[in-house]
Amino acid sequence: MNEEKGSFIALLPLVVFVLLFIGTGIISKDFSNMPINVALVIAAALALTMNRKRTLMEKVETFSKGGGNPNIILMAMIFILAGAFAEVAKGMGAVEATVNLGMSFLPGNMLMVGMFVIGCFISISMGTSTGTVVALAPIGIGIAEQTDISLALSMATVVGGAMFGDNLSMISDTTIAAVRTQHTKMRDKFKVNFFIVLPGAIVTAVILGLITMNAQAAVSQEYSFELLKVLPYLAVLIAAIVGVHVLVVLFGGTLFAGIIGWMDGSYSLSTFFKAVSEGIMSMENLAIIAIIIGGMVELIKFNGGITFLLHVITKRIKSKKGAEAGIAGLVSATDIATSNNTISIIITGPLAKSVADEYDIDPRKTASLLDIFSSCFQGIIPYGGQLLAASGLAAISPVTIMPYSFYPFMLGICGIVAILIGYPKWKNLRKPEKQVKTKATSKM
Template sequence: MGEKRLEMYGGVYGGLIPMGILLIGLVWLSATGMGGTIPFWAAGWLAIALGVLFAKDKHHYCEAIIRGISDKNGMIIVCAALFAGVFGLLMVGGGLVEGLLWFGFETGAQGVAFTLIAFVAAMVFSLGTGDSTGTILALAPVLYPAGYFLGADPTMLAVSILAGAVFGDNLAPISDTTIVSASTQGATMKDVVKTRFPLSITAAIITFIILAIFGGGGKVQTLPEMGTSMGPSGLLMLLALVVVLVSSLMGNHIIQSLIFGNLSAMAIGLMTKHITFQQLFHIPASRGMSTGIIQDGIMGVTGVVVFVLLVLAITQILIESGIIEKLLNWTLKVVAKTVRTAELSIIFATILVSIPISANTPALLLVGPTFVKKIGEKFNLAPSRRANLMDCAVCTVFYLLPWHIAVVVWYSTISSSASEWGIFSPGIATAFLNPYAWSLLAVILFSAITGWNRKFENSSEVEKADELIKTEDTPLDNLVLESVEQ
């Protein structure tokens, strides 16, 4: 960004106009049940197009759009999404669903045991695909009716699938929220996954305990034919997930890790004969038809990619207009006077932005490059810590509210499956019982208040900050300034 500020009519607050138009469009679409990354395109386009009318220097405005779209971190998000989309479809096509179901049924689990298996299966699947809605669509149609007939509590069984799906969205290195949170903060995937794991797994353990207490109590009935081919070979697809995880933790670039994962998934799918070369890529019979899994995977993330570019452009206008600097200064002066309150402000700001929007990744794009990064840098928080605060925050309340995409998909899938089998279906409001969302909220608030799992840019700052926090909630402005001077 250049030194010259982008001048807008209305002064510094004029920079809010494009973002205001975008938010109005997002909330309107979400409230009418029409939210989604592709419908959001129009809102983003209108925000940029109408915003230029309020710019005093139209050329500067247009250059800001280009700078935003060509942002390096934004391009990492785009590239990662392209490979993550294909990887998710490869995991499904490779029989992972059937493998997980085979494992569940072979154990002979009933009642609360099946509820716990459903939760773990959704955790594993979402960790492998990084997609909460994909996990729900793949697992719920079979896991819900199966668990119902095997004596699981219907409501807790349903929310266990939703809870497990959230886990992967929160932690998986190929999840769009993980990629966006890491990229916008300049954090490496290795550091993000390693430092987020204690937070996510703690929330998962609490969820497991809750489900173990309340997940049973149903009546075991004769299980009808489920109409799906189950077998252990699909579990081999988990090896592709291991490849991605190990490669990421070794410090390799996320694109490299995703490519290795894609190639491994292809090889395993071909070896087990769940996938054929024809399914991966073929010349279609007529123009317009799909060429296979690769094309379908890329097309599946096109909506996200285009919306990311639009949001990056609008975010850059916010930055260059000076409104973010003004908001940051106000927050530091009035709210974030200590490292504790700074972290709490990051958590609540992220949650607040995510409430009206029906997709959580756009919420991260709105607050990540601007508010979260600036606040975190002021208090010397490590990039991975900033990424973890915002990612965990956006995976809490978001997964409780009925107008969000994942919750709508969860309810419609559960209700459709229940209707097909003639069994009870819980209402959409039961998403409010999502134990992982509540557990993660409790964990991240505990972490911010106590300092547990907090990391700073310089390791020496951790000891100094901990000393201050143990005695009293002393402002860290002087500490940070001293660190910079040194």
């Protein structure tokens, strides 16, 4: 019976990690005082000391097995290639060109609606919410200074647009993590995710239009851009939607951006390689974190921690909707604790997969829920990187931005509605025999 229920003690490393990370931040009022990788190393070390029935070498082997899981390693490879592409594209002027392309079409009488739409386009092209915030925040500040639009509203609009792409982009690390942990395809997840959140984006645009319709439009700056420099983002987006393997997409996108940069003089061969290296190094920490989490979760799983969580969650779940709500609540709580939506997905992904298998939830839906709810809270919490970046550039408190975070709130609402109405009702991707086997196992 104990084996069936698992062990709460096995979850101690995860509890210690959360307490170290968020506890240090609350006490010191600075969440950067406890680096997430240090907290993870301490938690992983604790996991290795548990279960005296096994030798240290056996536990190290289990840790290595989890950290070296094909999905974890592939995820790490995708992370570093995404970093290389982002850095190379940025170095050849793709970011500035994409921002200016959007700003050149900004309607004068719908400033915030235009800013939100442009943020959506840029973030889904770049695949990074923080990068979108950094790129658009100065423009949002300028708009607020030249109109009677609140600076907090302007920054919240920038963050909202950034979270749209963070949730949906084919090259976003959250999408990569959600797709890999749920064993589905990016294209399939994108389709499900897009139709769930589209109403939220439309409602957000309507709200922004209504509350700023009388704002004075005094933005007269002209924005110049080279369409050629926007092509790498468009090429990556189209290739990913068509279904090209993500490693090919990112490698090809990096090479394409480098060729354009070489043609316009932005890169020589040596500076191109340097940009690639800097991009890879910028994602090394995330790749290492993914490997450590994979190893720690494997130990927790072996010691009965995952079984315990499943028992606690499933005994309160009476239906598929309840299971989906449980997955949403789990990833939401983890994001609030870690203030990192990618890490929260990596942590909760394996458990979400187990719950999804138990209750026959489509992996496309599970991946979408993980991404939606982690992105929802990431765009709301005042100590998250996105609000901190926006508030830092605008020299205002991140708390003042929270009430205007319309799109992140709408993300959560759309996710809840999708759970309640059972949307989408599409054909499940898993094979029927696997579903039958899962159900039979759950009755034993």
